[in-house]
Amino acid sequence: MSTLSRDEVARVAALARIDLTPDELDRLAGELDVIVESVARVSEVATPDVPATSHPLPLTNVFRADVPEPSLPIADVLRSAPASEDGKFLVPQILGEE
Amino acid sequence: MADVTRLSAAELADALGARELSSVEATQAHLDRMAAVEPAVHAFLHVNAEDALATARGVDARRAAGEQVHRLAGVPIAVKDVVVTKDMPTTAGSRILEGWIPPYDATLVTRLRQAGLPILGKTNMDEFAMGSSTEHSAYGNTHNPWDLDRIPGGSGGGSAAAVAAFEAPLAIGTDTGGSIRQPAAVTGTVGVKPTYGGVSRYGLIALASSLDQAGPVTRTVLDSALLHELIGGHDPRDSTSIDEPLPGLVDAALRGATGDLTGVRVGVVTELDGEGYQPGVRARFGEALALLEQAGAEIVQVSCPHFEYALGAYYLILPSEASSNLAKFDGMRFGLRVEPADGPVTAERVMAATRGAGFGPEVKRRIILGTYALSAGYYDAYYGSAQKVRTLIQRDFAAAFTHADVLVSPTAPTTAFRLGEKLDDPLAMYLNDVATIPANLAGVPGMSLPSGLSDDGLPVGFQILAPAKADDRLYRVGAALEAMLESVWSGHILDRAPELEVGK
Numbered sequence: 380m381s382t383l384s385r386d387e388v389a390r391v392a393a394l395a396r397i398d399l400t401p402d403e404l405d406r407l408a409g410e411l412d413v414i415v416e417s418v419a420r421v422s423e424v425a426t427p428d429v430p431a432t433s434h435p436l437p438l439t440n441v442f443r444a445d446v447p448e449p450s451l452p453i454a455d456v457l458r459s460a461p462a463s464e465d466g467k468f469l470v471p472q473i474l475g476e477e
Numbered sequence: 478m479a480d481v482t483r484l485s486a487a488e489l490a491d492a493l494g495a496r497e498l499s500s501v502e503a504t505q506a507h508l509d510r511m512a513a514v515e516p517a518v519h520a521f522l523h524v525n526a527e528d529a530l531a532t533a534r535g536v537d538a539r540r541a542a543g544e545q546v547h548r549l550a551g552v553p554i555a556v557k558d559v560v561v562t563k564d565m566p567t568t569a570g571s572r573i574l575e576g577w578i579p580p581y582d583a584t585l586v587t588r589l590r591q592a593g594l595p596i597l598g599k600t601n602m603d604e605f606a607m608g609s610s611t612e613h614s615a616y617g618n619t620h621n622p623w624d625l626d627r628i629p630g631g632s633g634g635g636s637a638a639a640v641a642a643f644e645a646p647l648a649i650g651t652d653t654g655g656s657i658r659q660p661a662a663v664t665g666t667v668g669v670k671p672t673y674g675g676v677s678r679y680g681l682i683a684l685a686s687s688l689d690q691a692g693p694v695t696r697t698v699l700d701s702a703l704l705h706e707l708i709g710g711h712d713p714r715d716s717t718s719i720d721e722p723l724p725g726l727v728d729a730a731l732r733g734a735t736g737d738l739t740g741v742r743v744g745v746v747t748e749l750d751g752e753g754y755q756p757g758v759r760a761r762f763g764e765a766l767a768l769l770e771q772a773g774a775e776i777v778q779v780s781c782p783h784f785e786y787a788l789g790a791y792y793l794i795l796p797s798e799a800s801s802n803l804a805k806f807d808g809m810r811f812g813l814r815v816e817p818a819d820g821p822v823t824a825e826r827v828m829a830a831t832r833g834a835g836f837g838p839e840v841k842r843r844i845i846l847g848t849y850a851l852s853a854g855y856y857d858a859y860y861g862s863a864q865k866v867r868t869l870i871q872r873d874f875a876a877a878f879t880h881a882d883v884l885v886s887p888t889a890p891t892t893a894f895r896l897g898e899k900l901d902d903p904l905a906m907y908l909n910d911v912a913t914i915p916a917n918l919a920g921v922p923g924m925s926l927p928s929g930l931s932d933d934g935l936p937v938g939f940q941i942l943a944p945a946k947a948d949d950r951l952y953r954v955g956a957a958l959e960a961m962l963e964s965v966w967s968g969h970i971l972d973r974a975p976e977l978e979v980g981k
Contacts, residue, residue: 388845395800395848396807396825397841398817398833406838410903411846417904418789418859424869425862432867434687434717435673435920436945441716455580461814470809471816471824 500551573835583680600635630660655913662938677712733956744881757931800847888938
């Protein structure tokens with residue numbers, strides 16, 4: 380099993396969209412390396428003949444009747460938004476401009 | 478009447494039903510107790526006094542008018558801050574949700590409101606329920622009422638401490654790997670994780686969706702049964718909710734309290750004892766087994782050989798699911814928004830700045846671990862292997878339940894440790910959940926109830942596990958053990974906790 384380097388932690392943190400300070404990166408790299416080494420033991424018993432389980436109880440698809448229901452009032456939803464305008468969420472630009 | 482805050486929920490309900498006491502008096506007594514002990518305990522993040530008293534007045538009026546009301550109507554309750562509540566802030570213990578007021582109620586909150594339970598407030602917790610000590614809350618530590626220098630357990634330390642400190646007779650917790658049962662163990666209270674799907678998850682801020690389950694936090698087994706029956710049962714808004722009636726939980730608790738367990742097979746899990754378990758914890762566990770045997774139960778040893786891999790599987794599955802569930806905290810639609818200190822203000826950079834500033838260290842650790850475990854090249858080795866271990870653990874349970882009706886173990890390997898003791902050692906913190914995690918991976922129900930004090934004078938928890946959908950067995954065996962222990966102790970274990978109010 381590979382170990383988790385500082386560069387790898389920085390790459391994964393970028394994938395997860397979390398800004399980290401250099402100090403946080405140093406600390407997390409050390410901690411995560413120990414944790415990953417410990418949890419990697421699962422592969423000892425996870426042999427090819429064992430099926431995976433994703434859910435604790437067997438379930439088939441659950442559908443509700445295809446009938447429209449009212450959604451939450453827009454004012455209630457926007458009340459806690461960081462910014463809104465004209466009954467919509469106001470968000471930063473999606474793409475950087477040259 | 479004696480101190481109202483010392484009554485169990487069932488006793489309080491009886492007094493309210495007999496009109497010996499009003500809900501306003503009961504609610505005010507608990508608000509007064511909160512005012513007196515919160516400076517020391519800090520179980521609550523938000524106190525909902527006016528709304529709780531308004532609910533109490535409404536229930537009193539309905540009772541006075543002769544209306545039929547729910548048995549628990551007017552009995553106040555505390556709710557963990559991971560459960561969304563309309564018109565009350567809901568933070569999940571995180572800065573990223575500071576001041577957020579949800580636009581809707583969780584289904585379980587709707588049921589509490591419909592039954593007329595005054596909601597006293599929202600309780601402290603580890604941020605997004607990640608932790609075993611409540612020290613990962615962004616809003617300060619909760620202190621264990623047995624020793625204010627010690628942890629109240631986690632993630633639901635606030636709910637357990639509130640109930641242990643007589644600030645509330647009832648509370649709601651959530652349990653993803655032990656967050657109801659481990660706090661119950663270290664505070665001398667009762668906590669139940671129902672069968673997965675037994676209580677609606679609609680309106681819980683999701684940590685790991687295949688593991689999360691809400692349940693009761695109380696001082697007695699009967700109180701847990703009463704609350705479980707109120708919040709449990711099918712909810713069309715949760716597609717994983719079990720579409721069947723609950724078994725009779727209150728009936729099972731009443732039957733158990735008679736103390737007769739003739740014919741019940743109790744399986745002791747060999748792998749959840751021994752090395753790493755404190756001697757005082759093991760001693761109280763052994764004494765409880767002897768009592769169960771006296772009550773007519775048959776004690777058998779069962780082996781669950783894959784439980785030793787449960788912790789590893791859990792700390793892959795939980796972070797993986799959490800990394801996906803917590804992606805919604807991106808500064809766009811609710812909660813905190815932080816703009817980057819320099820450079821272009823694009824959505825992507827705002828997300829990263831917001832999450833960097835809004836999440837605490839344990840949340841960052843687990844999201845990054847989960848993102849790593851799910852990333853290309855590692856998925857099969859980590860997440861895929863963990864899901865296979867989940868199958869092996871389910872098979873262990875299935876085999877064990879052919880030999881036993883319930884399984885038992887100590888709830889946690891140790892009593893409450895000191896605040897700060899394990900904060901810098903994540904793996905040591907994770908080990909607190911070694912006995913509680915298998916139930917979440919398999920979806921089976923579990924209960925922790927107090928089984929005495931360890932050599933250090935702190936409470937020890939006794940865990941009971943039952944097959945999926947057989948939650949009633951927890952209540953039967955739990956109520957029997959509780960009745961026998963209270964007879965040995967001549968009272969409740971919390972009678973031996975230190976008095977928190979100066980001058981009393």
